[in-house]
Amino acid sequence: MGFKLIPDRMGQVYVFAPFEFNISDLAPYFFTTDHPSRSYLLTNQNTISRESDLSGREYKWGFVTDVETDLAPKGLSEDIVRLISSKKGEPEWLLEWRLKAYRHWVKLAEAEAEPTWSMIDYPGIDYQDIYYYAAPKGMNEAPKSLDDVDPEMLETFEKLGIPLQERAALAGVAVDAVFDSVSVATTMEKQLGELGIIFCSFGNAVKNHPDLVKKYLGTVVPYTDNFFASLNAAVFTDGSFVYIPPGVRCPIELMTYFRINTEGSGQFERTLIIADEGAYVSYLEGCTAPFRKSSQLHAATVELIALDDSEIKYSTIQNWFPGTKDGEGGVYNFVTKRGRADKNAKISWTQVETGSAITWKYPSVILKGDNSVGEFFSVALTNNHQQADTGTKMIHIGKNTKSTIVSKGISAGKGNNTYRGQVLIMPGAENAVNHTQCDSLLIGDQCGAHTVPYIEVRNPTARLEHEASTSKVSDEQLFYLMARGLSEEEAHHMIITGWSREVFKELPFEFALEAAQLLKVSLEGAVG
């Protein structure tokens, strides 16, 4: 689609469209219908609306949907793993794989191998006090079409503003919405099918494309990878699966929307994306969870496989429930994301992390093939009692590999934000190049911003540059904007949006606007 988002130096935003459109048509591009972004669009001005009435704005996505849920008993055991597998009607080999993962996880749990090196602090998770399977009832049979989907659930997505149905076509987004752990509906599967593109739930992929799943599952993130990846491998319930055939450029952006609904449940989705030789795909992921006083666990795994000459672009807007202002509840987000780039392939991660009480996430790229490229663009925001320890790993193995890391961390309230990244140049990675930039911004005197880069070079032809800075919003810039009539909060927002621009410009249009608004809402109360 031909939208363009061009923030200029002053942080103003212009919208261009190559065709006539009604402003109301744009509403579904945003996750909520009463979103501040809408007022901006409805005013139909070329600049962001200056009315910002954000007072008392809290988490907007905190509604709970009363959908009857099919719950497996709490706790984790081999029986639960078997139950999940049989509920999903999985073949024997996958059950075996899950059980191997489960046994490995038990060993790790006994050895107290839950990672403790990150700068996050949380009460121990009782892994026996979590629902590992929570499916909306009536979903055991996958819906044949959107008409079969529970209307109440569709309403949930309506509230979320997900462009399902024809909106999907209008938005150019094919959506695979994962509700708790079961994929609800996949739009545009047919249209994509004509190009040979497979975009479906993980469960369907196991049924319909077992060879592809078997060939690639666990090849980038093996079940032995880490504590949370082992847990995920044992109990993952659904997720998305994408396969782009050789030489095909996926014409639309693929999108998955994740939501945790059931109290006390964990979400363990698994995403597998394969771009075959010369293929291209841009994939988006969005997440929300309702307002709950107790914490929820989210331990997802994402594997990307970019075969020779292909490109995968993966964008995330993570807006899980961050907990209350006093630090109660919220999602614990422990995610393992990694991609493997073969010869001339490119993997690009873009993430905007505003949600979750705890974020523990390091989207990584293994630059295995010669001339492969890895990118990581991130904006992470922590407010109130949120904690984020996030970053990336760029493992350079092939020759002439190149990686770029741009990380922006914003800490406000009592939040703690850590960038933790590794750049590893293996001995065979001739002429590897890395540029890393990680900047932190502090708002208020109760927060923390930390930078922990690991730079490991074993080849003399490598060129590495790492820069980082930490500062607060400059008083001079604030004064300048306020002298021109902006409130302190608006001025902060404008500066922060401009500061994050390098990352936002990597996002597809709808996401970029959404991200800027998310920052605004998430920072509410941090200034002034």
Next chain:
Amino acid sequence: MTTATLPAAVGKYSEAFASFAEANSDAPEWLKAVRSQAWATFSELGIPVKRRGNELWKYTDLRPLAALDFEHGIGGSVSLDEIKAAGPWDDAWDTVVVVDGVFSAELSNLQGTAGLTAGSLAEAISSGTGDIETQLASLAGREEYAFTALSTAFVDDGAYVAIADDADPATPIHVVFVTSNASGSRASYPRLLVDAGANTLAVIIETHINLAESAQLSLPVVEVFAKPGATVRHYRVQMENELSYHLGTIRVHQLDDSSFNSTTFAVGAVIARNDIHTQLDAPGASCTLHGLYMTSGTQQQDQEISTTHAKPHCTSKQFYKGILSGKSHAVFSGKVVVERDAQKSDATQKDLNLLLSRGAEIDAKPSLEIYADDVTAAHGATAGHVDRDTLFYLQSRGVDEEAAKAILIRGFAAEMLDEFKPKALYEFVERVTDERIPVLLAESDALGTA
């Protein structure tokens, strides 16, 4: 956590500690308490050999050290000429010589500079000079760190330097730690305590030279107290032999408007660590930590540099450069912590490396931990071979490749060499660098043309 076995290598030192404690049973009570507490800490920790979850030693494997046996309490003799040949020397300096951890009056060269108390640490302990009772081991030795604990358990002699308030000794104070050529592998625990009074200016050169031909273990510990307005310029020259282990620690405590400026020149040892921590404990304190490390063969140089901004209006700067060749390995682990109330802090960190060969490895971890909002902190790190275009430029002017590389390496080092201000010291590090560059080049690889 329960561990059935003793922490690594504790048994290798326990007998020596027992006989050391017995031989020194007439020491002051406070000192005995310090030693036994330090021993208790070490015997809990052992040599940090764990390869997982051992963040402080993530890149440096100490298992070879833990496997070795070292003798204790054996000293040798050294001549002045040997010292002059192996390290920097200037007759005009006030020089304190410590051989195998023991102060040597005849080798020392003290000029009776006004306001300066310099000499034996053992003597300072027995006569209770200044604040030694409260100062000794207060910065190093009571923390949960194996090597300061082990060193403190054996604390006995070394050098003591105190500068009276408002004194301004014009000449540098040179403290030479010599490992003699006595037989066998020996452990020594050289110690230096610097008490810089208010509004003083002190220049301290700390030199480590090693005349032995076998593997030695040296665990030097330096504690520096900078009173309000004190300026301490500290230089460290580490010239151990290439079989030895040198795990040095410097702990600095800084009060109002004091300034601590340290420059390290590290070329020796098979495994060396230079662990500096500066505590900026009052407003206006500042520190600048510089260093140049050069490694070849299978050497490993590990810089563990940390600064804590505990109070507002402090400034810190860390800047290190490394040149690596052969199959050597260097680590730069920089850390700046800005505590909650330390507003208006200014911190910078920089680590630049030249990697000359395929087998060499550099691991850099410049980390920032910031809890105050009104701060500016920045860090940077680079690694790479000498610049191809520059090399080509020099070659196009008729300089052959080896000479051109040598010029570029020398130019890279020059910025750090310039930090060595005392003339005789500068000449020494310059000479060592110039001797070293051909060694580094001999083990380097040609630049790929891919």
